[in-house]
Amino acid sequence: MLRIDRVLGSRLEPEFSEELHRLEHRGAIDIVNVPVADLARRRLLITTRGGEELAIALPRHQKLFDGAVLLLDGDRAIVVRAASERWLRLEPRSISDAIELGYHIGNLGWRVRFEGEVLFVAIEGRAENYVVRLGELFWSRRVGMSVLDEDDANVAPA
Secondary structure, eight states, rough: OOOOOOOEEEEEEEHHHHHHHHHHHOOOOOEEEEGGGTOSSSSSEEEOTSSOOOEEEEOTTTTOOTEEEEEEEEOOOEEEEEEOEEEEEEESSSHHHHHHHHHHHOOOOOEEEEEEEEEEEEEESSHHHHHTTTTTHHHHEEEEEEEEHHHTTTTOOO
């Protein structure tokens, strides 16, 4: 297991980009897909696409981000990619349905975004678990629902 105790910088910084470009041509860049919800964590056990286990323990003043360089030496690099976030798109059919939906979601403490009359809930886990929690609103068709990727949701990431 490889221990990572700091972020070296961003893949976009000039001092890293040239070396990363060279390593990319050799197929020597390993990617670690980090769920968006885990980017704020300071401690994380995770496996890269290449199968290497990482124990990440960052100082308080650093956090993970898309493009963070975790390892860079002459032979290889490890770079963070923020995994695409999925959103539950909820569209209440009436004002009273919207009020009830807002009440339930507020009590559940879910992370949300608003776009007009549509509510987006960040999915952390299985979408089916969200449907079950709001059961009657969906089953009675008082709230329309679909699952979208971050790009499709047209919502700025958190």
